[in-house]
Structures are given as C-alpha cells and as structure tokens.
Amino acid sequence: MGTINALTIYKDLPKLNCKKCGMLCMPFAVELMKKTKSLEDCPPLMEPKYASNLEKLRALLKPMEDATDTGIVLNEDVCDGCGVCVIACPVNSRFSPECLSGKAPQVPVPEDIIYVLEDGRCRIKSISQCRRYVPPKTNCRICEIFCPRYAIEIKV
Amino acid sequence: MPLESKNRVTCPGCALACDDIAVDVQFNKIQKVHNACLRGNEKFMFSGSKERFVTPFIRDAKDKAPKEIKMDQAMLLAAKIMQDSQNVLILGGTKLESNAQEKLVELARIVGATMSFAGAEVLNHVKDAMKDAGASFTTIGEIANNADLLLFWGANPIDFAPKLVVKTVFSRGRYRQTGKEVKKFAVLDGNPTPTMERADIKLLMHPGNDTRYLGLLCMELQATGVLDEKDLERIGFTKEELISLGPDIPPNIKELARTIELTEYGVIFVGERLLNPAAIEREPDLLGKMFRFGSILNRDRRMSVLPLSYHLNFAGLVHALTTSNHEVNVKDFKSIADSLEDFDAVICAGFDLVGKLDDKQLAQLKESKIVVFDYKENCTTTVADLFLPVVMIGIETGGEVYRIDGSLVSLSKCVEPREGLSTDAKLLQELGDYIQNGGQSSFNSPGTSIN
The missing domain is CATH 1.10.15.40 (Electron transport complex subunit B, putative Fe-S cluster)
Incomplete structure (x- = not known):
C-alpha cells in the first residue's frame, strides 16, 4: 500500500x-x-x-x-524482535545512552523511550517525544526504513 | 515475593550472546524478558515451562514406554552403557558451556569415544584456510566502533541471528556515531533473503558461482589499483582463470569494488551458505581464496574475515578439542550418519540426532543404546533408551561461552535450578570419574537395568 x-x-x-x-x-x-x-x-x-x-x-x-497519532503502525505478528528500531530511533538514542552504543535500554526503561523490546517483540512505549509528534514535526521515517521485517509502517 | 529485575543478563539463545538482556524474576520464575529477540525470549521463558523435561527416564524394553527413574539410577545406567560398549559415539556439545565441553571431551577420551557435532565437517577446512591466509580476526565491539563496510557473503543473519545486523550494521559505534548512515551494507547471496532486501549493495548470484564473483571482484579491484597481478596470484587466481571469467563485470561488483577501495575498515562475514559440506565440495578452494583476499586487503586498510556459526558455543568446543591434552577422534557428521551401526552406544549432549537422519540411517540405530542429556523434548528423546535432564545454561546456571567472534563471555544465573537437576559439567564429570575409578561413585544405587 x-x-x-x-x-x-x-x-x-x-x-x-x-x-x-x-x-x-x-x-x-x-x-x-x-x-x-x-x-x-x-x-x-x-x-x-x-x-x-x-x-x-x-x-x-x-x-x-490503527495508526497512532504519529501514523506509526506496528505489526507485532511480523516482528522478530531484532531491535533495529530500538537502536536506530534517534529519540531512543537521545534518552538512553545504551542505545547510542548499539545496546538496548536497561530496565527501568526511561519514560520517553519510543521503542522497547518485550517478550521477544517490539512494542511502542511512548510517542510523546517522537519527532513526528513534537513540534517542529519532521517526517522522520528511520524506524520504517530500517525495519528488516517491514513490521513498522507509517501511514501518513 | 517482590518482582526483581536483573539487568545485563547474557542471552544463551545463540552464538551472538547478547549482553543487554534484562529479566524480571518473581517466585524463582522468569516473568518477563526485555530486549531479547523471539529466539532468546523463547529460551528464557522455556525455563519455567510445563513442557520442560525434568525427570530422568528409561524406555521399557517391551512396550517402549518411558519409565521414570531416579537421577542416581539414571547416572549408573549411563555409566554402565558406556562401560559395556565397544564403540561409543558422542554427539553434540556445541550448546554446552566451556567447562562442560571440557568434561565432554575428557569423557570421550576416557571411554575412547568418537565425537561428532554439527559443523565438524567444515571445521578443519575453515581452520586450515584461516591459518594459511593469516586472516585477521575481529570482535563485535570493534566492528560497531570502527567498521564502515559490512559485507555478508552467503549469510542471512536476519533469519538466523537477527541481532547480528543490529550490533554491526545499524549500531552507532564510538567512531561511527551516525550509525547506519556512514556504513555500507553489502550482501552477496545465491537466494533473495531478508538480509539482502535491506542492503545498500546487493548481488544475487547463481548458487555455486561464488568463486567466479570473487574473481570478478578481484579483477575490478585490480583495475582500480587496489590489487596487483601478484596479489591475484597469491589469492589463487591464475591469469587464464580470470580471462575466462569474461570482460563483463556486473555494476554491483563495480560498486562494491569502489566501496572496498574507499573503506577504512571492512568486515567480510562468511555465512552459512559457504560453510557447509556441499558448498566446500563444490568449490573446495573458495574459503581459502576468501581468507587470502581479506588478508591481502588488510595490508592497506583494515579488513577482517569472520566465519559465522550460530550455535551457542561452537568456538568453545573447538577450543576444548584443540587444547585437550589427549587425542580425541572427531569425525564429520555426514560419514557418521552413514555408519551408525558401528556404534553400540550413542550419547547425545543437546543434540537431536534422529531429527537429522533419514529412514535408512535411522534403521541402523536399532541395536544401539541411545542416551540423551537435554532439557527439552526432541525427536531423539522419543526413541532414547535413557534420558537425563540437565539445567539450562545461562538461565539456571552460569558459565562461560565463546561468542560468535571468538570472545569469551560469561553467562549469568537468573533463577535457581529445579530440585534434583544438575549441570552438564557435573554429570559428565561424575560419569567420567565413575568409569575411570572402575565403578566407585556417589551415585551408586541398586536398581534398574536396560534390556
């Protein structure tokens, strides 16, 4: 589509x-x-x-x-939990130093993190700091572009 | 009991041994796993599963039904089976932690067993090729920090170890702060794979033509001045051979050659498609040429070659075998599978033998006693004469494993093991002691016999 x-x-x-x-x-x-x-x-x-x-x-x-306010639609059935979105997302890297070095954030996960891996699959924790949501809104599509399983779609 | 979160747990799911896992533990059971992929998550959650095999059993000779026995009895029977057998075959061991692997090799020496495991057939070939070429090793951390070219040749990590691409291609390293944007991701494969779909440079070749494409890449690198004629000879390409490849070089190979020319630090991942007996038989010198290619490129820039094996501790077993003081007979699994009737006892340590055999090979096992050390059901447990449950490595016990890049990493203990279960290392040690001491051990108890 x-x-x-x-x-x-x-x-x-x-x-x-x-x-x-x-x-x-x-x-x-x-x-x-x-x-x-x-x-x-x-x-x-x-x-x-x-x-x-x-x-x-x-x-x-x-x-x-089904889309969240940022237009991100996550198809959990397709996701295999590789975690590309977790470390590629610029917001995750901003709020979690671990993401900057290619590792997933440790628990308790910072509040403003967008993507987390739980139960072997990616989950959206919070979108409050997503670059598509916070002014000036940007057309950031890094998670969609990098997801190897095409589990993330941005509908707008 | 409050929920306890454990950070920085190392995942025992595959050879990548991701060390950024967090688990929530309550009532000595893992309740939730953070940061693991599907494969790792499944392994962690399986530790508390009802489907877990936790009781030893023997198979009744008459009705072939499994009959539960005590651990001491099971150990005694296992020891007797090995003592009474002329030819013992020990299979597996690549998923054990390093200490247990040493005990397994020691046990093989004590009973004069033949050993085999998945990948044994290519092991010597890869080792020789790397030794001859003087190929440069590297670690995952080094790749994340410095690499700007990631070339996956015959590898599909997105399917087999999804986090490998995260840690190498997409991660931001110390000197690669913008992550994927400054890295080139190239995939050469015989089939379209999910890994190839996301690559910057992708080359779909006819399977079995890897030598040809390596030759074309060398020719293009010669044209750009990166390699000279002597280098090509050292890699193993004769002039006539290169001329026969023809003058047409695919545009993707040209792009890859340009990228190699400009790269500061490249890594060639040699994948599962090249590391199997059929591929080696088809192109015997391919791995040698690839390692020499990497080694020569390493002269003017950093270029490492990393063969990929996704078993948890494959490198550990290789290490245990090569550092063992005593010679242990290791055979490739293909020849073992065709001569199973030679063995009167088969010991499977985390190895699903039956799942890898055809009907003809399976028929050879009729006369053999099969002993399985595992924590879960598989095809082999359905026919095993004796089953001994073990604790789960990296979840119920710690230990050390060699990661995919050859680094030694420690596994963590997240929960206490179930009552009555022992580690592989302890069981193997006790078996070895019992056999060596001529039947004197703590697990001596009267009992049951296998007919």
Whole structure:
C-alpha cells in the first residue's frame, strides 16, 4: 500500500469548496489525514451521488484507524524482535545512552523511550517525544526504513 | 515475593550472546524478558515451562514406554552403557558451556569415544584456510566502533541471528556515531533473503558461482589499483582463470569494488551458505581464496574475515578439542550418519540426532543404546533408551561461552535450578570419574537395568 497523503485524499473528495465543513476541500483533506476531522463532517460526501467516492475514501483511511497519532503502525505478528528500531530511533538514542552504543535500554526503561523490546517483540512505549509528534514535526521515517521485517509502517 | 529485575543478563539463545538482556524474576520464575529477540525470549521463558523435561527416564524394553527413574539410577545406567560398549559415539556439545565441553571431551577420551557435532565437517577446512591466509580476526565491539563496510557473503543473519545486523550494521559505534548512515551494507547471496532486501549493495548470484564473483571482484579491484597481478596470484587466481571469467563485470561488483577501495575498515562475514559440506565440495578452494583476499586487503586498510556459526558455543568446543591434552577422534557428521551401526552406544549432549537422519540411517540405530542429556523434548528423546535432564545454561546456571567472534563471555544465573537437576559439567564429570575409578561413585544405587 502506498503512502497516504493529503493529495490522495483530496482526489476523492467532492471538491466543491462549499465550506460546509468549515473550510475548503484541500485543508479538509489535511485535517482528515491528521484525524482531527472525519468523513462524516463533509455533508456533500454523504449524498448518494458521491457513494463510490465515500467508499474509496473509507478504504483509503481504514489503515489509519490503527495508526497512532504519529501514523506509526506496528505489526507485532511480523516482528522478530531484532531491535533495529530500538537502536536506530534517534529519540531512543537521545534518552538512553545504551542505545547510542548499539545496546538496548536497561530496565527501568526511561519514560520517553519510543521503542522497547518485550517478550521477544517490539512494542511502542511512548510517542510523546517522537519527532513526528513534537513540534517542529519532521517526517522522520528511520524506524520504517530500517525495519528488516517491514513490521513498522507509517501511514501518513 | 517482590518482582526483581536483573539487568545485563547474557542471552544463551545463540552464538551472538547478547549482553543487554534484562529479566524480571518473581517466585524463582522468569516473568518477563526485555530486549531479547523471539529466539532468546523463547529460551528464557522455556525455563519455567510445563513442557520442560525434568525427570530422568528409561524406555521399557517391551512396550517402549518411558519409565521414570531416579537421577542416581539414571547416572549408573549411563555409566554402565558406556562401560559395556565397544564403540561409543558422542554427539553434540556445541550448546554446552566451556567447562562442560571440557568434561565432554575428557569423557570421550576416557571411554575412547568418537565425537561428532554439527559443523565438524567444515571445521578443519575453515581452520586450515584461516591459518594459511593469516586472516585477521575481529570482535563485535570493534566492528560497531570502527567498521564502515559490512559485507555478508552467503549469510542471512536476519533469519538466523537477527541481532547480528543490529550490533554491526545499524549500531552507532564510538567512531561511527551516525550509525547506519556512514556504513555500507553489502550482501552477496545465491537466494533473495531478508538480509539482502535491506542492503545498500546487493548481488544475487547463481548458487555455486561464488568463486567466479570473487574473481570478478578481484579483477575490478585490480583495475582500480587496489590489487596487483601478484596479489591475484597469491589469492589463487591464475591469469587464464580470470580471462575466462569474461570482460563483463556486473555494476554491483563495480560498486562494491569502489566501496572496498574507499573503506577504512571492512568486515567480510562468511555465512552459512559457504560453510557447509556441499558448498566446500563444490568449490573446495573458495574459503581459502576468501581468507587470502581479506588478508591481502588488510595490508592497506583494515579488513577482517569472520566465519559465522550460530550455535551457542561452537568456538568453545573447538577450543576444548584443540587444547585437550589427549587425542580425541572427531569425525564429520555426514560419514557418521552413514555408519551408525558401528556404534553400540550413542550419547547425545543437546543434540537431536534422529531429527537429522533419514529412514535408512535411522534403521541402523536399532541395536544401539541411545542416551540423551537435554532439557527439552526432541525427536531423539522419543526413541532414547535413557534420558537425563540437565539445567539450562545461562538461565539456571552460569558459565562461560565463546561468542560468535571468538570472545569469551560469561553467562549469568537468573533463577535457581529445579530440585534434583544438575549441570552438564557435573554429570559428565561424575560419569567420567565413575568409569575411570572402575565403578566407585556417589551415585551408586541398586536398581534398574536396560534390556
């Protein structure tokens, strides 16, 4: 599945710029991506003539239902606990000196660590310091790029 | 009882011996494992599992059902089996800690047993090739701190030891603070593997063509001035041989040659695909050429060659065998598997023999007595005449093992072993003493016999 962005969402919106949702269509697409608005906030989209568009958009946005606020979706079934994400994540390295030397953080794990390995699989502990979350938000995708099992996907 | 967290535990799951594991222990049982991969986690959690084999048994001669016996009786029977046998075969030992391996080699000497283990067939070949080439060794820490080229040749660590790539390719070292960004990750293999998918330079070759690709790489390095004609001869390529490879050099080989030219410290990991008897038979001088290649490149830059074996303490058994004062007969497993009828007793120390045999080879075992030392069920325990449970190394007992890079590391004890269980080292020592002293030992108890 390709990356979801505002433009792919915008393509299937009615593009009427009616402002019934309180804004123009393009900003609405951006808000949809951020999950601050839902498809139901667009009254024209609920009309029968846009039914196919609505269906497409629902399919497009479905993966984001599982996504955390940073858009990170972790598929634990695929993960084999190699720990690449734990040591590659810049935030983990910032809060845990062990990660800087290629080792996993010791317990008790620092509060702001994002990725930890528990029970042989990767888990997201906290996203409060993720670079995708903390202003200025950056499009950091290191965990997704390095994961050898493709267990991490960033949906936005 | 409060939950106790133990940090810096060494994982006994594979030869990588990761030393950053943490375990939560409560009621003398591991409740949670932090920082281990799936394989390591499974091993730690298995220590408290109900499926664990903790009672010795013998197999009833009539109905072939296992019958529980006491540990003393089991030890006595094991000793008697070895005493009464003309030819004893001892299998395995690569997953034991170093002290137990020494006892195993000593026991083999006392009973005049033949030893074999997975990888025995390539051991001498690799040792000779490394000795002849004067190849440079390295450690995982050194790789993390300094290496900027990681070349995996016929290796797929993401499947076999997932944390190896983490510790070498993705880790930030002392002089490689940006981690993967300053490192080149190259994979050459005969099959598309998960390791290859994430590599910067990937080369999918036809299996069995490794010598050809090594020749092409040498030719390209000669063209860039890294190697000269004499070097190629020293590596083992004749002029005619190189001409026969043809002038077309794949772009990936050119890129790899450029990377080698610019590298400060490169490591060639020789993987499982090259370290098996079939590969050595197909290309007998390949390993020699690779080690000489690494050794010659080491002249102008640092270049190390590291053969990969994922068994917990493979290097330890090699060490125990080579430092033993007495000659022990070690045979390759392939020839052993075809001549099992020669042995009237087979001792498996953490080795699943039956799982490695076909029906024809299995039929040869009918007359042999099989004794198994292990902590879990496997194919061999289902036919074993005698089973002796042992404690789990690195979880219920400490010890020392040689890591994948040859460094000696200590294993930790996380929980107390279950009552009545002994370490492999203790059992093997007692068996050796008993046989050597002609039947005088503490575990003398009247009892049971195997028909």
